[in-house]
Amino acid sequence: MKDGDSENRLGGYLRARRELVTPAQAGLPPGGNRRVPGLRREEVALLAGISADYYLRLERGRDKNPSAQVLESLARVLCLDDVERTYLLGLAAARPRAARRKRPEHVPARVHHLLAHLDIPAFVEGRAFDVLASNAMAVALSPRLRPGENRLRSLFLDPEEQAFQQDWTKAAAGFIAALRTTIGDDTDNPRFVEVVGELALSSQRFRTLWARHDVRDLAGGTTTVVHPVVGELRLHRDKLPVDDVILVVYYPDKDSESDERMALLAALARSASEGTAGPPAASPAPDPKAP
Incomplete structure (x- = not known):
């Protein structure tokens, strides 16, 4: 897909969902001087039990093979439902494929x-x-x-x-x-x-x-x-x-x-x-x- 996250779909998804979770939803005090209403990267990392540096690598596409345990922790912190959690796990499992030619869809x-x-x-x-x-x-x-x-x-x-x-x-x-x-x-x-x-x-x-x-x-x-x-x-x-x-x-x-x-x-x-x-x-x- 020709959008800004086409080469880093896992990182793009993590970033988008992080920006939609409020501190209150994550059990954090709202605090002051927040630039965005969502969670900071270091807050997600802390709540998920991983290092801030590792989480940054995930968002930036430098590590595309996180363990299932890490993804489950991130799903919990990001308040993902079952459909969203399955989608997240699928993004990590996806592998690059050769481009395919357009094929007409057929109605029986x-x-x-x-x-x-x-x-x-x-x-x-x-x-x-x-x-x-x-x-x-x-x-x-x-x-x-x-x-x-x-x-x-x-x-x-x-x-x-x-x-x-x-x-x-x-x-x-x-x-x-x-x-x-x-x-x-x-x-x-x-x-x-x-x-x-x-x-x-x-x-x-x-x-x-x-x-x-x-x-x-x-x-x-x-x-x-x-x-x-x-x-x-x-x-x-x-x-x-x-x-x-x-x-x-x-x-x-x-x-x-x-x-x-x-x-x-x-x-x-x-x-x-x-x-x-x-x-x-x-x-x-x-x-x-x-x-």
């Missing part, structure tokens, strides 16, 4: 058939959050779910998508943390480099969140969106791995107000398509960089 034929038969919003996304295929209900929910769109790009650069998200701030932070997890040690992946590079140049909010080094699970959850026609929808989101891609489905609670509004959205979508051939219910996305 059976998934196209499944999308066509689902009457809830469903789409397929790639590892960099490219929309690879979608059904009619997904497009009715949001035009940004058409094949060929990129969900990260929409989230940070499209005002309509930002209005669509009831809590855009939370959604943005969650997407970036999920992207960090998805990338893992695949930092030379051309599509990741492309997406991160574009957003880093175009969005201050993206740059701020990227610098935090947050990570999170790629599981689903519940989200609330504001559709411009049917209004607020509270939807569950499930992410299901299929080969090398992810099938994403959105659905409301049965017999809820959101369920009624989703039924209205489906009726409006059917009405709008009457008398026209329209696109197939699910279609593959073109290569984002194809001419």
Whole structure:
């Protein structure tokens, strides 16, 4: 990944997390004349039971092979949860790999058939959050779910998508943390480099969140969106791995107000398509960089 910590991912992560932990969280008195709200390097070293010089070497990338015991101590001091702790351990275990060429992601034929038969919003996304295929209900929910769109790009650069998200701030932070997890040690992946590079140049909010080094699970959850026609929808989101891609489905609670509004959205979508051939219910996305 072409950012400031591309050659020192372990050190970059330690520094970012250290700057986010307050003295109070670490059990230290706030003190005076602190330049930053986070912990000092020597405080982290003291609390982790290692020398300040050794911790400095870790942050600066001079020692990239700390023991598991040292990493566990640092995870405790930095208040990492299970996902973040696993990510930290993975950074130390990662080894350099030869650069790989860009490879198109493939949606299995059976998934196209499944999308066509689902009457809830469903789409397929790639590892960099490219929309690879979608059904009619997904497009009715949001035009940004058409094949060929990129969900990260929409989230940070499209005002309509930002209005669509009831809590855009939370959604943005969650997407970036999920992207960090998805990338893992695949930092030379051309599509990741492309997406991160574009957003880093175009969005201050993206740059701020990227610098935090947050990570999170790629599981689903519940989200609330504001559709411009049917209004607020509270939807569950499930992410299901299929080969090398992810099938994403959105659905409301049965017999809820959101369920009624989703039924209205489906009726409006059917009405709008009457008398026209329209696109197939699910279609593959073109290569984002194809001419």
